[in-house]
Amino acid sequence: MTDAYIYDAVRSPRGRGRQDGSLHEVTALGLSAQMLDALVARNGLEAAPVEDVIWGNATQVGEQGGCLARTAVLASSLDQKVPGLSINRFCASGLEAVNLAANQVRAGAGRAYIAGGVEMMGRVAMGSDGAAVAVDPSVAMAQYFVPQGISADIIATEHGFTRDQADALAVESQRRAARAWAEGRFAKSVVPVRDVNGLTILDRDEHMRPETDMQSLGALRPAFKEMGEVMPGFDQVAVMKYPHLERIEHIHHAGNSSGIVDGAAAVLIGDADFGRAHGLTPRARIRASAKIGTDPTIMLTGPVPVTEKLLAEAGMAISDIELFEVNEAFSAVVLRFLQAFDADPERVNVNGGAIAMGHPLGATGAIILGTLLDEMERADRQVGLATLCVASGMGAATVIERV
8 A cells, every 4th residue: 555644734822712712713714724724835735736635623513514624625725626524533533534634545545635623612612512422312321421521530430540640640741831832842833823914813822831730739629520429410320330430539620631722733644756746755654543432431541442453453562652642631541541551651742731731622633643743853753653532432543653
């Protein structure tokens, strides 16, 4: 099969996903078009034969609906002959867009794609699409549905993670993100967002709280304790599914969970002939990707089995991976990954993660893949893996290697 290469990756800074957030005035369409235009301008793609734009977002209603991918193409500087495909694998939508594009290239169905995603969580609220998995009793009851925060607390209870461990991971995420910004580690990929007058409205992730420490986090109340315990609560549902637990320990709160933010990211993927034809040098090869379904109640354990599946299919071992990006949906997700693989914490989320900088659902997968590539180049590492847990019980992962 043809090799698929990453030629470039860009992302927006992440704005607070609320009415006073810096990106609140920007629509998902507008931000998507800005990311596409940035990729076009940086790589001279005005007349390049891009086969398709594959664009992820998790809440596909209102201004994020109606095949946003195609509308973003029309709003951008890309030729109108370029189509668009909107996809939804919840939190992994941005990474799955990249994986789909890479697999198309590998199969010979086009030489170049743009893939990525967007989520404007301050404008289109998470859950506003009324997902059946949560609200339709015919499936929700049969699958013992609980909200994601409860799922994160189930993971902590099942695997013995404490509040102090979760908070310590969050403090470290904030520290690493602040260091990365101070040292310019995101400078290669972050594209400032501009308003209709061309004025910069955001050029830096604004969700970060670098002053965070164990004391400040210790003052926060568990966010999911009440919904779990108030009768009839979701803890009862969880214990029905996992009776060996007896009770759920609630350790997660706003400070050790991912932030609600706005953001977008785009990745240019193509074969070797595309690069040669347009004078572009590949930065990495997409070596392998995988997806998997998992237990829909505990829901967030996907990064472990999908990584195991990917490594087995690629004939690799965990020791072959030099850097990891594991989306920080909740502290327990990363703690479980570290525990399962006995991974070195100094190689996981080196520049912080979604706890510090936020998790714009449909964009995060593409964001962390670009972050991984930037860090591999900065630290002179050859092989890296990006993975995310996914709502309703799924996981996605991708391995890239520098060329």
